[in-house]
Amino acid sequence: MAKLRHPLPVRLFHWLLVPTMLVELVTGFQLTNFSPRWGLRNVSSAKKLHFAAAYVLTALFAAYLYGRNKAEIVPERRDLGSRLKKFLAYELFLTPKKPEFPKYNPGQKLLYSLWLVLIPFVLLLGWLLYFPRFFQKWIHLFGGLSNVRRLIYLVSVVLTASIAGHVYFALTNSVAHLKSIFTGRT
């Protein structure tokens, strides 16, 4: 039987994360620039969905941060040196030979580590905006409410772009790995 690549908790986390993250991002962009073309009737419903997803996302990511073995995700020194070179050479079509990596390639590690930081950060910013009076001092530290609002927008742009990249690579890079996020095994 094929090797176990993703234990059930990771798969569960992943497939709960996908819809919540998508709802969070889509409604978030709706809140900066609402348009009924996106299927929501009004700003009020965008807000409700956005806040509901934020609660789920916070719980989900807290569990992930607590339970996930980060050693598989955080890049080692080699991931930023020789491995990265091999990875980039292949992805930039400079060499036809597909390199092998322990579990995640350096690109994945960098991406997942970026999210390990950015998703909690964006959630923090969101909670600051949700409870602005309670978090007055924090908001002051971040340069005021309008700065927090701008920051959350910019971070969301980065998150959206990186998720698009993730989905693209997930669908094209390795069918075995793609299968494993559903079944657990390659």
Next chain:
Amino acid sequence: MSSRTRPRRALRTEHTPQAAAADADRREKHPLVWLETNTCHGNILSLLNSQNPDFGVLLRELLDLYWSNTLMGAKGFKSIDVLEKVMVERAGEYILVVEGTVPTAAGGRYAYVGLRGNGEPWTVTDAVVELAAAAKHVVAVGSCAAWGLPFGAHPNPTGSKPVSAVVNQPVINVPGCPAHPDWIIGTLAHLVWYGIPELDAENRPVVFYGETIHNLCQRRHYFESGIFAREIGEPWCLYKIGCKGPVTYADCPSRQWSGEHLNWPVGANTPCIGCTSPEFLERTAPFFEHLPDVHLPGVRVRPNQVGLATGVATALGIGLHLAGSLLTGRLQKEWKKGLGKTGSKFRLKRK
């Protein structure tokens, strides 16, 4: 109604035991020094527009105005003499209101109050520091005094700073461009009768700056329903054309402006510019954009330009990589191999 027939308690904010107790020493007026520094004088003019109580009542019943650059009749040594005396004779008693930023560059030589009794020029910076040191309370009225802008905007040649950055005592901020007369009078009356009011993290009195414009706005239902003005002058929610209501604390929507509490910016179909926020002007600009500009080295860009550029770059990156994978046959190979191994029913036909 003329101010003459107005009852004395026109200034009273609440009927509490403290208010009754305060009645006794109500006759004793509280010394006030209103010092204008780098300013357009907008806040003293705003105060003069006050009604119920008007400025006359304020002077007759609450405050003993020792100095005001705009209002006083005295000039030269005669006036400076008052400032020097009040520091000594009423030390620890007077309220110092500063209106404007404090120019600290070049040893403060960008602005002078005048010549002191000893003939030495008295810089505004020194005057603020000295007057504050002997004051009972220091109040920064207007956004210049409270936050330092616009005089303190980059490149800030005069080294202009908010009052709180130059004096050692705590400063109560009553921001606004200008501050609403009620915010000024309310704060001063509170100081006289009950002491320091409850302040927020930016040292603003919570009574006036305790809620966002957005949460008090009469047009909030238009926001919730997604009915937005596209241009200034349209009577809907002004969120999309840069209204800073959601990030601005002030009670303008319920208090309203123009003496008789007639109207306010949004009521006149123009967005709130967020003038009571500490980041006001430089870090909230432009007025009519939803989000403030992003300052990159050498350029200023709109956040949605950053969004657009990132989107285009991502699409291009993915598109190019996809084209490369198809042209080199990598993608086809991977999927053939993958589907062959999984035993899936969706096997690509070989023959």
